[in-house]
Amino acid sequence: MVSKGVGPWLCIILVGLLSLLTTEGYDVGLTFLDSAVAKGAEFVSEKFSQGFVFRINYQGGGWCNNVTNCLARRDTRLGSSKQMLKLETFSGMFHNKPKYNPAVDPAMLAGCSAGGLTSILQCDNFRSLLPPTTKVKCLSDAGFFINAKTVIGTSHIEGFYADVVKTHGSAKVLSPACVAKLGPGLCFFPQNMVQYIKTPIFLINAAYDSWQVKNILAPGVADRKGTWRECKLDITKCSSAQLNILQGMFINSCYSHCQTGIQETWLRNDSPLLGNTTIAKAVGDWYYERNAFQKIDCPYPCDKTCHNRVFD
Numbered sequence: 438m439v440s441k442g443v444g445p446w447l448c449i450i451l452v453g454l455l456s457l458l459t460t461e462g463y464d465v466g467l468t469f470l471d472s473a474v475a476k477g478a479e480f481v482s483e484k485f486s487q488g489f490v491f492r493i494n495y496q497g498g499g500w501c502n503n504v505t506n507c508l509a510r511r512d513t514r515l516g517s518s519k520q521m522l523k524l525e526t527f528s529g530m531f532h533n534k535p536k537y538n539p540a541v542d543p544a545m546l547a548g549c550s551a552g553g554l555t556s557i558l559q560c561d562n563f564r565s566l567l568p569p570t571t572k573v574k575c576l577s578d579a580g581f582f583i584n585a586k587t588v589i590g591t592s593h594i595e596g597f598y599a600d601v602v603k604t605h606g607s608a609k610v611l612s613p614a615c616v617a618k619l620g621p622g623l624c625f626f627p628q629n630m631v632q633y634i635k636t637p638i639f640l641i642n643a644a645y646d647s648w649q650v651k652n653i654l655a656p657g658v659a660d661r662k663g664t665w666r667e668c669k670l671d672i673t674k675c676s677s678a679q680l681n682i683l684q685g686m687f688i689n690s691c692y693s694h695c696q697t698g699i700q701e702t703w704l705r706n707d708s709p710l711l712g713n714t715t716i717a718k719a720v721g722d723w724y725y726e727r728n729a730f731q732k733i734d735c736p737y738p739c740d741k742t743c744h745n746r747v748f749d
């Protein structure tokens with residue numbers, strides 16, 4: 438997803454409940470809101486003031502870093518919501534049944550992967566669009582992309598993000614305080630900018646994020662030089678010092694990427710646990726201010742509740 442101003446707003450869909458097909462998800466038809474396209478963020482603000490509550494979710498799907506790559510995805514679901522599936526299965530955090538999703542109020546900005554990063558980067562911007570009396574919280578699932586070198590010591594992700602920011606002119610939506618200090622490219626990394634966020638935010642991330650291991654550190658050789666330890670150290674370090682604005686975090690020692698939109702990792706009998714707590718419960722307790730949840734798992738492979746991803 439293009440992580441800048443207007444793009445994500447165009448993807449906003451209000452959903453109509455079509456049918457209950459399976460126990461672990463239900464299918465929802467795609468509805469385009471033409472007036473939202475014309476009005477952009479104004480539309481959301483208007484709906485909130487009319488008393489609507491809804492969750493805004495940024496889809497993941499990575500970034501395009503230059504015109505060539507952006508053009509290549511133009512006619513795919515990553516470039517246009519017109520190309521998205523006409524029917525999506527909603528489960529996990531998107532389920533409409535309390536049994537599967539007991540805890541989460543819809544008034545929240547959320548997202549997974551590139552969308553999880555967007556919900557961090559846009560959290561305060563989103564807050565500022567809404568009336569001060571509206572309760573706004575942000576949730577990032579697998580969006581804590583770290584600035585780590587590859588296993589051969591190159592700065593791949595740093596250069597890639599710098600290109601993304603340049604290509605999309607993202608500097609103007611990034612935290613001005615961060616940009617003044619580090620420049621726009623580095624402020625695309627949550628570890629550098631999350632301390633400037635004022636809106637309550639909750640972070641869910643696998644310490645052994647499978648996308649990051651494969652794409653930031655490099656496949657296969659992840660642990661030979663202890664490089665990936667840096668990843669864990671990074672998140673741990675952030676938790677005490679930089680991330681004190683974070684109201685909650687659920688960093689489990691699993692090899693996965695995106696755990697909220699899938700029933701098996703969000704809330705099920707065999708879902709991942711941290712401190713004996715499911716992700717759904719931790720998020721719900723945070724959202725309703727019953728309990729702060731800030732936990733980081735013991736080192737891999739201590740956690741037997743993981744649903745580790747297996748790739749071909």
Ligand SMILES: *[C@@H]1O[C@H](CO)[C@@H](O)[C@H](O)[C@H]1NC(C)=O
Pocket residue numbers: 502503505506
């Ligand atoms: C666009 O980015 C890709 C991936 O980083 C790179 O391989 C390619 O050479 C770039 N193309 C241009 C025209 O800069």
Ligand SMILES: *[C@@H]1O[C@H](CO)[C@@H](O)[C@H](O)[C@H]1NC(C)=O
Pocket residue numbers: 713
């Ligand atoms: C974890 O939670 C379950 C169900 O709530 C409970 O039965 C069990 O005793 C708890 N285990 C620990 C170690 O707290």
